[in-house]
Amino acid sequence: MEEEKLKDLVxxxxxxxxxxxxxxxxFFFDRIYxxxxxxxxxxxxxxxxxxxxxxxALQAIKRFEWRGLPFSAWxxxxxxxxxxxxxRKKGRRPETVFEEEDVRMAETETAAEQYAAKxxxxxxxxxxxxxxxxxxxxxxxxxxxxxxxxxxxxxxxxTEEAVKALQHRGLASLNRVLxxxxxxx
Amino acid sequence: xxxxxxxxxxxxxxxxxxxxxxEDQSTIDDCLKRYPHLKEELEPLLGTTxxxxxxxxxxxxxxxxxxxxxxxxxxxxxPIQIEKQRIRPRRMMIRLLAASLALVLLFSGxxxxxINSLPDxxxxxxxxxxEQAQMLTKTNTKSHAFAxxxxxxxxxxxxxxxxxxxxxxxxxNMTEDMNHEIENALEYILQLNNKDQKTxxxxxxxxxxxxxxxxKRLIGQSGENEKNELQDTDKQSKQNMEQAKxxxxxxxxxxxxxxxxxxxxTQEQNNKQTNQPTDSSSxxxxxxxxxxxxxxxxxxxxxxxxxxTQNNNGDSxxxxxxxxxxxxxxxxxxxxxNF
Numbered sequence: 001m002e003e004e005k006l007k008d009l010v011x012x013x014x015x016x017x018x019x020x021x022x023x024x025x026x027f028f029f030d031r032i033y034x035x036x037x038x039x040x041x042x043x044x045x046x047x048x049x050x051x052x053x054x055x056x057a058l059q060a061i062k063r064f065e066w067r068g069l070p071f072s073a074w075x076x077x078x079x080x081x082x083x084x085x086x087x088r089k090k091g092r093r094p095e096t097v098f099e100e101e102d103v104r105m106a107e108t109e110t111a112a113e114q115y116a117a118k119x120x121x122x123x124x125x126x127x128x129x130x131x132x133x134x135x136x137x138x139x140x141x142x143x144x145x146x147x148x149x150x151x152x153x154x155x156x157x158x159t160e161e162a163v164k165a166l167q168h169r170g171l172a173s174l175n176r177v178l179x180x181x182x183x184x185x
Numbered sequence: 186x187x188x189x190x191x192x193x194x195x196x197x198x199x200x201x202x203x204x205x206x207x208e209d210q211s212t213i214d215d216c217l218k219r220y221p222h223l224k225e226e227l228e229p230l231l232g233t234t235x236x237x238x239x240x241x242x243x244x245x246x247x248x249x250x251x252x253x254x255x256x257x258x259x260x261x262x263x264p265i266q267i268e269k270q271r272i273r274p275r276r277m278m279i280r281l282l283a284a285s286l287a288l289v290l291l292f293s294g295x296x297x298x299x300i301n302s303l304p305d306x307x308x309x310x311x312x313x314x315x316e317q318a319q320m321l322t323k324t325n326t327k328s329h330a331f332a333x334x335x336x337x338x339x340x341x342x343x344x345x346x347x348x349x350x351x352x353x354x355x356x357x358n359m360t361e362d363m364n365h366e367i368e369n370a371l372e373y374i375l376q377l378n379n380k381d382q383k384t385x386x387x388x389x390x391x392x393x394x395x396x397x398x399x400x401k402r403l404i405g406q407s408g409e410n411e412k413n414e415l416q417d418t419d420k421q422s423k424q425n426m427e428q429a430k431x432x433x434x435x436x437x438x439x440x441x442x443x444x445x446x447x448x449x450x451t452q453e454q455n456n457k458q459t460n461q462p463t464d465s466s467s468x469x470x471x472x473x474x475x476x477x478x479x480x481x482x483x484x485x486x487x488x489x490x491x492x493x494t495q496n497n498n499g500d501s502x503x504x505x506x507x508x509x510x511x512x513x514x515x516x517x518x519x520x521x522x523n524f
Contacts, residue, residue: 018261025254033245044345044395050245051253058261124240143237149200164196168230175233
């Protein structure tokens with residue numbers, strides 16, 4: 001979606017236009033869900049939290065102001081806080097609970113491909129869980145939510161250089177974990 | 186210092202390669218040709234990048250996406266405000282006393298350890314006993330409604346966890362127990378005023394939707410005998426959901442005369458227009474006084490007559506209904522995350 005169009009939608013949503021908010025929802029829903037899912041690992045939790053994020057956004061959008069940050073940064077900040085809150089209340093990080101049937105994926109052609117894709121997805125998610133929270137955020141936002149380095153930097157209130165460094169370290173750790181080693185060098 | 190610069194160069198090269206692989210569909214080899222002096226460091230990182238890029242994206246359930254959207258739109262059109270409650274000091278004292286007693290009795294040793302146990306754990310029966318004891322501390326209709334919904338959600342999470350572990354029987358039991366909690370919750374919810382009904386029914390419907398998604402999965406995995414039982418549970422879940430939907434319609438204020446809501450002749454139905462305190466604990470026998478604490482306490486202020494029970498249930502699961510989160514599934518909190 002073009003930035004101008006998104007700006008218009010946000011302005012309309014601020015005035016209480018439900019159709020505009022609906023478009024924003026449609027545009028961001030999958031990405032927010034994916035981000036949360038990879039952070040919390042449970043479908044039920046991911047659904048609850050995703051819905052909560054949009055409810056909070058709905059309730060707060062009137063107060064949203066453009067302050068040089070993209071709207072998506074604001075929305076992902078809500079998602080990030082919700083996930084943090086979720087872990088704080090649960091008191092512990094969840095075990096990896098990924099299982100085949102929990103995961104809905106984009107269609108692939110054959111059952112074998114689907115199976116292979118699921119296995120790979122499970123391995124990746126398990127590996128991601130072993131990264132530091134900052135590294136997780138960067139990797140998930142960049143590779144699963146599809147945001148640019150600049151956007152991720154604004155979401156996480158970090159410099160682009162810091163995000164690049166986190167990305168580097170995150171990928172290096174993932175590489176080690178996926179090869180069966182420890183995340184630490 | 187030079188190490189720092191080297192790292193920075195590598196970070197920039199990596200970022201550039203990721204951009205090329207994402208936007209221009211460049212291959213790993215294309216990228217490595219651009220940075221031959223960093224080949225050794227870049228190659229494994231780009232291999233991992235490629236793996237992440239080719240991992241199939243997770244997709245949310247379509248039905249969930251739709252139902253969440255419609256709840257959101259409903260919210261936009263008729264926002265529900267859950268207001269914070271001010272509790273009278275004396276009542277607060279009584280609450281604290283009761284909570285402390287419950288804590289001493291219930292949360293010692295094994296009981297505390299059982300809180301997060303799952304149905305396949307030896308501690309699980311203790312968890313259920315603790316829940317029952319906690320239920321005894323609920324003193325009004327609204328807190329009962331909340332508590333039963335919270336238990337329904339716990340059973341849902343347990344059913345999901347058991348499904349993941351392929352423990353079909355236990356998962357089935359949890360979905361059945363969830364039905365009981367949902368039915369109990371409905372009984373209490375239908376005695377509340379419109380505003381609370383709307384909030385809680387919306388939540389209840391959402392829980393039953395998820396229950397049915399789990400049941401669908403279970404039915405697919407189970408043998409013939411269990412399948413029949415699961416189908417019965419599913420049927421009951423659907424009936425509960427329909428009843429809740431019907432009741433939800435009855436809470437709509439605008440269209441003509443109020444619809445009759447099934448199941449409760451004792452329903453208070455004191456809608457918000459009358460601004461009456463509700464709750465009167467008709468069900469729990471604690472007498473009218475047991476009503477929402479806030480109602481009494483707030484008369485003086487003339488503000489929230491209602492105030493959610495969130496803070497006065499004796500469990501803190503939701504003390505933060507901050508931002509006047511409506512039926513939001515939730516104000517996130519551990520088990521009872523949603524309340």
